[in-house]
Amino acid sequence: MNIISCQNVSKSYGSKQALNQVSFDIVPGQAVALVGPNGAGKTTLFSLLCGYIAPTEGEITILGHRPGSTPLLGKVSALPQDARLDPNLTVQAQLILFAQLQGFDTQGAKAECQRVLDLVGLSETANQKPLSLSHGMSKRISIAQALIGSPQLVLLDEPTAGLDPANAKAIRELVRSHSNETTFVISSHNLDELEKLCDKVLYLDKGMLNQSVSIQDNQADDYLTLVMQQCDSAHLMETLSQWPQVKNVKAAQYNEFVVHYNLAKSFEFEMALLELFSVQGWTYRTIQRGRTLEEKLFSK
Structure with a gap:
């Protein structure tokens, strides 16, 4: 089964057409890049995949279900580029809260918090508040949040934008190490980085799927x-x-x-x-x- 199937999808906002007859399939275990100029429709496509909005035409299924539907809870996660942590709560408190919202009990949520902090190499930040963290560390904590519950599909929007080389490398290695069991869809303007990480590239331009390119060929x-x-x-x-x-x-x-x-x-x-x-x-x-x-x- 395809993890994502997008068939003839269009999305309009009044007279403006953000997406026009976009079709593609993504199989499990791929790391897929979504690229294109500003205004190409990338954010709209991410919003459709998350179930925040519905297509004007066409059909999207994720693991055979409509985006945002109950069977996908815990199986799909997304990290927007401008995601922010609550400055008033410790890292641990926030991650435990998000784990509980996904259905973990108190003990399970604490264990899951520790697991994802270990994944991003920041277990020592558990009792710190976000304002005491660097930008790169905050981004890695946000990715830890996106990995709570071991989702099958993770959507990342510009995950390394504005990061120093060390933090960008840490995030690349994290994505690479989990690509076998998790499907990542990554939106970025950094083609060199995507070439290292991804198996396939979807290139959007003016709302249309201009190209679908295999990288590893x-x-x-x-x-x-x-x-x-x-x-x-x-x-x-x-x-x-x-x-x-x-x-x-x-x-x-x-x-x-x-x-x-x-x-x-x-x-x-x-x-x-x-x-x-x-x-x-x-x-x-x-x-x-x-x-x-x-x-x-x-x-x-």
Whole structure:
């Protein structure tokens, strides 16, 4: 069973159409990215998945049920980007309260509070109030709240926005470590981060599903992405374009090149590249099989 099925969903606010005939399916255990420009309909789609609003047209089911319905209680959670903790209650008191609202008894709620604090590595903050925590720690506590009850689906809106590198890394590792048993749908503008975390990308633009891209298919992708540290760009492109196994080479951005070539099981092509770099005295940063997420989404 698909964990999410969205079929021909549209949503209008008066004369403004926020979503237009959006259809996709998500299977359990995937980490899925939701991306698009501001105003593309991402927040509307999240609100529909949470059951806060209903579609104007079409149908959404989560685990076979309508979003927001009783059978989904405890199975779906969401963390809005602007979620805030109550400044007057300790971290422990808030998490226990939310656990009790999900049906845990007093002892069970205390144990669940400890479990989710351990998950985010912040058990020592249990007796502190939110105003004494850093922004990154508060965000991790909010994610702990979203994981109460081990939901099957977790919706995260910009979970690492504004965080320092250490806290952002901690959240990425938390999502990655739970992706086998929990399906995450993550809205973010950070494509590099999503490329590390997700299996699939849904790209919304002007309320329509513009693309649905698989990220983890690079092993079968007949492209290489070269990021050079130092080279003669024109000479590199001219040389590669003359190789018989190269179909096309283009400059994606400064010192980054995308090579479309005849994929082979051996690494002869990669070895030839390294030999070329050695002869020319060029240095490279990365040689990546496949294309970057940015290139997949926005290449013409």
